[in-house]
Amino acid sequence: MKHLVLGGVRSGKSKFAESWVCSRSEQSLATVAYVATSQAWDDEMRARISSHQLSRPTDWLLIEAPLSLAAALKKVDDEGHCVIVECITLWLTNLLCLEDEERLAFEKQQLLSRLSDFKGDLVIVSGEVGLGIMPMNALARRFADEIGMFNQQLAQICQQVTLVSAGLPLFLKK
Secondary structure, eight states, X not given: OEXXXXXXXXXXXXXXXXXXXXXXXXHHTOEXXXXXXXXXXXXXXXXXXXXXXXXXXXXXXXXXXXXXXXXXXHHTOSTTEEEEEEOHHHHHHHHHHHTOHHHHHHHHHHHHHHHHTOOSEXXXXXXXXXXXXXXXXXXXXXXXXXXXXXXXXXXXXXXXXXXXXXXXXXXXXX
């Protein structure tokens, strides 16, 4: 089962995704792997990462994958695993900041290929960023376009898609 969880900043998407993973892993006695894409560039981001770490069970396997997400998922591509990817928006940001169009295209294609055949349970967290005004700078507009189009591709692959707003799930595809 592949499940895409979308939401805005502080919408509750991570908490919802972690609850979903806990539920799935308890039912199947699966090993849980948490694939983190963030990078601690400043104190505020380090605090966010720490908060996420403290909120999840300590027995979950942690894999850090700020760029090569498909390669990281290959390590846990097994029916006995329940995997959470947190999150696609930070992963895409990391790739865009490289300013390497070939690498961006390669990593996106690798991930889509890996997801289509993924054997375990998987929940992918991503931001729904296109609900506000059009940003003034080119990189922000590019990011909004890229994440919006990539979320559409992910939604096609996933059996379930949930939008979380104000901590409440809205099931878009089930």
